[in-house]
Amino acid sequence: MRLLAVPVRVDALWLATDRTATGPTADFTRLPYLDAVTGRDANTDERFLSDAILPAPFQQDLLLPAGIHLHWSLPDALTRLTHVATTGGTRPAVDLPRVPNRWLVTRTRPDGVQDRWVVESDALTDIDRGSVVHPLLDADPRGSTGRPWRYLGRRLPLSAWPGTPTDRLAALTALDYGEPTFAAFYPNSSSVFGHHDEEYGAVAPPDGLRYDVVGWYVETADDELLAALSTAGDRSWSDTLADELGWSVPDNGGIPPARMVCFGRLTFASSAKRAPATGPGAAQESWVWVANTASEALAAHLGAVLPGVTETDTEELLEALTFADELESSTLDLPVRLAQARHESSFGTVAAGTVWTVRRQDDPLDGNGDGSVDGNGTGLGPVSVEQRQARERLTLPAGFGDLLVALNEAQSGYDAAAAEVTGARQRIFADWHRYLVCAYPQQGRSDYPDPDLVAMYLRREVSALAGRLAALGSWPPVGTGTGLVHRLLAARQAAEQALDTVNVAASTARSRFALQQVPGTPYQLANEPVVLLTGAAATPSDRYGQDGADQPDGLLPCAVLDVPGLAGADLGGPAGVRRLADFTGALATKLAAAEPDHPGLRSWTDQPWHPVLLHWEVEFFPARAGNNLDPAGRDFDPDFVTTNYTLPYGDRELRPRPENDVLDTGANVYAGSTVLSAAARPVLSTRILRYLRGTPLARANDERQAAGLPPITADQLDADPAPLLGWCAAQTGDPRLGTLAAAHRHLAEHEESNLAQSLGGFNDALVMRHLVRQLPIIDPTGFASGRALAALVDQAVAGQGRHAPVPLSDFNPIRAGALRLRRLRIVGSFGVGYDVDVDQPRTTSWLTMPNRPTWVAMPPRLAVPARVRLDLLDADADAVDRPVSGLPDSSPVCGWLLPDPLDDGLRVYATGGDWLGTLYLAADPAQPGRARWEAAPDGPVTDVGLIGNLRLRTVVERLRGLGASGLADFLTGLDDALEAVGPADPGQHQGRAMLIGRPVAVVRLALDLTASGLPAIHQDWNVFRQDLGRTGRETNEYPSVRFPVRLGERGRLGDGTLGYWLEDGRGALGDRYHDVVTLAEADGDPPLTVGIDLPARTLTVLLEPAGAIHATTGVLPTVSSRLDPAHHHEALARLETGFLAAPVLTGADTLGLVTPAADPDRVWSWRERDGAGWVETTEPPELADTFPTGLTAREGWLTLRQQSPA
Structure with missing residues (x-):
């Protein structure tokens, strides 16, 4: 059988002793449930809420036992969401590829002795054998315990495999139950995409110790290779793999492979450091920068570390590169536009409904006869000149503007009411959360409101929501009614009927007017603060999203291997797996032949470090005067912002009033965690080269030509920017070029030691809520009334339960004050954390507080989406x-x-x-x-x-x-x-x-x-x-x-x-x-x-x-x-002006005037009164060559106006 070998990366964490680490994203074993064996409630001290199962930031409750912990990554193509068409093919849905569910782990000692285990990634059991916990989804087998979770994955020695039959997961993907870090984070998937070798704990792994990992699909229907090949069409199978999966195969001839296997090898090198897993760079210097955006933080960092430059000037120069495209045409007002661009970049957009407009839709010009047909199927032929001219004369019916305004007002009202319905649903969910806390208080807590009172309040909220829904209506409306949706439909029909009238005439010009929906003016939400980390700990991981990054074609190099005597069905049993195991050496040889330094063949030289999570904790000091912290009155003063801040003319930012001590001494502490994203890495070096490719490169080439040197081409610049950077550094007359050259060299040298990430969840924390994945709305251990209330709330919330309330915090919906970092921890893929030194954080010149250099100014922002219209x-x-x-x-x-x-x-x-x-x-x-x-x-x-x-x-x-x-x-x-x-x-x-x-x-x-x-x-x-x-x-x-x-x-x-x-x-x-x-x-x-x-x-x-x-x-x-x-x-073309000319000496019977030259579309006119009124002379003649005989003094208006059309 022909196999396609797709490389995976195998990493190993060696622990000489047990150590604590960050645990899985959620601990589902704490959920309450009705035990099906005993008939008794279990975990009654917990509520059926995500708060009960989610660890707090900085919490470390996982014990990693001593030994070697293997963790392998999946090919990028198997971790990416794809859009597929649903029934009818009209609406895209999100799909995730299935991943291999069997893995063979082979350990080869230096003396050649081998041990083998099979990891069944999709095995569901009820017995804890060190497996991870999986929450049961609708399609998963339930088991016999009544628990809402089961253990996922099991490991068996190959000699004992397949062992006792067990239930299987309905569908295994890289996200499992929907957790983005499931496959990437070892504590989440240690028994699914990992293996623990207990033998090497206190005993260090010897040189030459090797682990081979091979993965495959049990069912060919799940094989992503076969799914991709089914879309080949006229393409070769190798081109199909390149297009669909991003994989390359050196020998692209012959028959396509019948199955795919994943393969990775890890060998402990003789030069490996057998150091404890304490995190990277424990003795290395690291810095933290806080800003509004990643590029802004990096610019501030470079302004501080580059020699011979001022921080502010360098920061502004590098930030200008970020907005170079927008600012390219701005010269005189460049500082103003740069300030606005930087301010705008500190916000993100939130959708805000739709707006209706009208567009003219023309048939194709069809000059070449493209086959356009009319309603009867008759060819229309090319559009005539007369039809084109008739199109330009088409106008909308009188009064249509009023109909369009009415339609947009109806749409705006509907959108606003729909947003309020969503807000009401979210409030009901938050109050459901509170109800469960009151109904199931933790031991020692009895100071919560009466749960019956909260239940009654919930029912009242649901009733109020029903009123909102009745007033809103649902689209499309059915029958008649007075809801907003009916008003919207009536306004739309009125506009369409008006267009139908004019479209009758427009049809002769092969055109028509049609209503069109476009996105409305979006709401704006302030970006959460971004931290830029520098140093060894801030090395972005090359484990995820980097398949083929080091290849010229950007494809992941794979290999094709023929395994004689192996059939597809054999991979479900020991014999076939042993047959496959015998070919692991051949697999490694094939991959090495495809690429000498193949990503699937790695040497262990040090403890791995792949940042996955960022835990953060900050203090927020709100502005003092008029805030909501005064015990005598908790309402904001209407002048809260204007009392503490001023808006200087020419500035885009509200600035603290110098006469006020703005900050309140009562700090609010907020904490959170976020997934580190490789996409957040700044790309300033690319922007620098893009700028230098313009005028600076042209100037450098002019000098080179004068010196008899060949010019630097754009391709040469991309391959080796050093010659141009050297020229820039020598331009003493333009220090900006030297700064850019120094910045690019610094970035090239330290490109792998900076990582930027926003403090995800900060805005939500300010308004006392937490955005996390929520559990279904049920009360599994409640009485019948509680379960009925849960059903009522579930129907009312309708999937809008995304935010959990955080009652033990402070309410700061207006983010005005200052921020101080308290703690930052980077958590690697194995759960090992690294605490970043935050004693001396830095920030941008915009956000610096002179009297408190380690704090970060937080100019006023709303913590909720808003917009100015x-x-x-x-x-x-x-x-x-x-x-x-x-x-x-x-x-x-x-x-x-x-x-x-x-x-x-x-x-x-x-x-x-x-x-x-x-x-x-x-x-x-x-x-x-x-x-x-x-x-x-x-x-x-x-x-x-x-x-x-x-x-x-x-x-x-x-x-x-x-x-x-x-x-x-x-x-x-x-x-x-x-x-x-x-x-x-x-x-x-x-x-x-x-x-x-x-x-x-x-x-x-x-x-x-x-x-x-x-x-x-x-x-x-x-x-x-x-x-x-x-x-x-x-x-x-x-x-x-x-x-x-x-x-x-x-x-x-x-x-x-x-x-x-x-x-x-x-x-x-x-x-x-x-x-x-x-x-x-x-x-x-x-x-x-x-x-x-x-x-x-x-x-x-x-x-x-x-x-x-x-x-x-x-x-x-x-x-x-x-x-x-x-x-x-x-209107300006018609605008006429004139001035009183008096007295004008001219002939008694003739008028002669000297007038300035007029624009081609303008004429001079003379107006004067006579006994009957005003008399106008258009284009009065010039003065005669001879002096008039009878002089008369006249008085009138010399007027310049638009020339009447011929």
């Missing part, structure tokens, strides 16, 4: 604050203002660009306290009250009320603001801009801070007692805390915010106009604040139309909004 409002919606629909006919522009320096006034224009009139810097004769208004020539708006748009009228009334002097001050500030805002396209219409100035858009917007779902609640036991007697839950009023908002970004190119008025709840303008330039120069607190529970703030903003509006809070990433070109391009 910046919505432009429809200018025509006077009665309601309705957002724009996103379509061209829904504009946020209420009108236009244009400073008129020639006539000392402010011109006012309608949304479409029609000139309405001018406010002059002169007192109104009838009302001296108000500025004078004059209608545009031939215009009907003789009074401000006649301006059609309510919002524009409100602004003009406010400006008129300033009086002549007040209006003059306003225009001075507006000119300064426009001067500070660079035009988006300085080369466009320069001549016209010199004549008419720069128009200013009057827009309205809504600014809102929202959080996802229901607010986080206080989980303390005393608080819960109070919650039992009231309708609401305790949040310490954190949703009412206000956060400052800076509107506009002076110094950032592309920001067009000039100033704004805050509006009250009735839409009236506030008393003050807030000029962005004046606010920036004052560097005080922004006048605008938002809060989760506060209503959205509406503002009227003056905006340079080509620029964006930026809103910065510090607590969340900066958000922005800008006008669609459709909302200002045509």
Whole structure:
């Protein structure tokens, strides 16, 4: 039989004596259950909760006995999740390959004597023989004890195998019951993918001692090789293995292998260190850096260790490389954009529902005849020129924007209610958790609430959830109703019906309009702090996810072996296994021939070290003033953030007020554990080379060419960057290049001694909850009423029970203060831990606390997903604050203002660009306290009250009320603001801009801070007692805390915010106009604040139309909004301006004027009054060559306006 030998890595931990280690991820033997033999409850001192079986961080309760502990890895292809189609092929599901369930372990002594054992990885038994514990899944055999768990895996000498028949696991995978570290962590899988040799304990393993491990599938139906080959199609079998599994085979001819076996060999080398397993680098120096991201921590580390550089400058330089693609076009405002990019990188996104839009869908152009057919199956042929032109003339029906807004409002309401339903389900699960604690108190604890009272509270919550579900409805709705889902369906049908009407006409152009769902603006959640570890302990493991990493083709080298006389069925019995065992030497020879330094053939030279877990413990010191720790009042002060922090202009981060001692002395201690991820390793060296491949490489090659040297190609740079790095180091005129060269060399030298990982679970800990895998909602030892309650709760939770409450902690939903590391422990694959020295941690320049160098500043962040919405409002919606629909006919522009320096006034224009009139810097004769208004020539708006748009009228009334002097001050500030805002396209219409100035858009917007779902609640036991007697839950009023908002970004190119008025709840303008330039120069607190529970703030903003509006809070990433070109391009093109020309000496009967050159689409016009009204002369003639005979003094308006279409 032909076999495919796939290498596995075998590691060995040698212990001279017993030692304690970190135990398995969960201890299922502590679960309560009804003993089927005795009929009595077992483990009655525990609750059926994950808390009962999960070890605490830093807990070490596993005793590893002396001897050699073997642990083998699985090929990467057998550990990766894949997406497969479910029934119908419409929805992907996640699948995990089966893994070999039989392993033959052969020990060969130096004298050639061999011992062999068979490890049955899928064996399920009820007797503890040192096997790991497996929680029973639905498909697993139950056994006869009534336990919810059984022992998994057993080992037998080959001479005694197969032994007594036993039950088998339904499906063995690398995750077993769903634990990500199952196969990777020896305490989880020691009897499944491991072997303990007791013989070599106090006696050190001799030189040349060898272990061979061979694994195979009992059933060919489980063999992943055969599953992959079944997808070959037209590919060769070797190409199929390369494509599907990432495996290479040197001899790709002949028939494909019939089975696969895994093989690994480990030989104790003569130079091996027989040292105790104390963890790596016990005597080596290690450092800890804390930052918002892995790249930020690494940049800070390099800034400290590289010679001759400053930490801050190096940190900023290396961080700029991280965002090089985004910042490539930014030069003048690079520091501003870099600061924003770094701030944004400290957040992650959380999905937030969907938004509806409309898209035009065209048939293919079909110029080559691609076979498009109509509904009758008739060929449509190529799209004609007339059809293409007709497509461009298609428009949506009138009023469709209102339907689209209504649809999005219905969708938003549905999504928000659905998120609250999820939050309610999670609260019910947390209270179920509390119920079990109350119903089954641990010995010596009797101060919990009455479980009957908690049960009644749970039923009340379930009833309230039913009300929420009734109001929400389920999609798709059935029949009629008043639920949110029915409103959503009605809004969608109304929009679709409107589109059906226009699509009848659009069909002739072979096009149609269709509704489309796109992701909504996501919520943002602050990243959990990241620790960068350096030194030997921080060596990332090459055991997992590295198959083929050292091969040119990136494939894992395998071998094909023919074993005569072996049939597939033989591998189920001793004879076939012995036959296979006789070929282990041939297997090793084959693998060595495939690759001299083959990953499956290894020598034991030292105790293995493969980091798998990180245990962490930190202290958090919250900001003091107004926090929720005051015994006299546990609610947050609404000014908690603004009292402790300020938002300096030009900064993206909230900074502690220097006059306050921000931190509270009462520290909160949080702890957790997380799986170390190889993907978290920084890749800064790659970014450095990518940058150097640009301009620096071109400059270096220019010098080399001048010196007669050949250029350095990109491929040569990738293979050997030393020549270019040497050139960079010599560039004394540009020290940045020398810094980059030094950084790359340092990274190359220490690439394998740094590991970055976030403190997973920190955000959840701040809100007193723990995200862990939860047990099913049952009460196995309870009375009938308890089991009925469990069924009721299980139905209500509906799979949303992911967070367990942590009542013995502190509630910090606003992460504002400082952090101090207390403990860090890296746990290796065998459970051996290494405690990292955290006495002198370092951090970035952004997070450094000058008076406390070992602490890390924690600027204000919300510990729950939230977002800032910046919505432009429809200018025509006077009665309601309705957002724009996103379509061209829904504009946020209420009108236009244009400073008129020639006539000392402010011109006012309608949304479409029609000139309405001018406010002059002169007192109104009838009302001296108000500025004078004059209608545009031939215009009907003789009074401000006649301006059609309510919002524009409100602004003009406010400006008129300033009086002549007040209006003059306003225009001075507006000119300064426009001067500070660079035009988006300085080369466009320069001549016209010199004549008419720069128009200013009057827009309205809504600014809102929202959080996802229901607010986080206080989980303390005393608080819960109070919650039992009231309708609401305790949040310490954190949703009412206000956060400052800076509107506009002076110094950032592309920001067009000039100033704004805050509006009250009735839409009236506030008393003050807030000029962005004046606010920036004052560097005080922004006048605008938002809060989760506060209503959205509406503002009227003056905006340079080509620029964006930026809103910065510090607590969340900066958000922005800008006008669609459709909302200002045509209006600005129509915008007409003019100036009074008086007196003009011209002929009595003819008009002759000297006018500047106009843009091609603009014409000059002369307007003057006669007895009947205004008379307009378009394109007045130039002055005649001869002096006019009859001079007449005329007075009129010289106007520049858009040329009428021909």
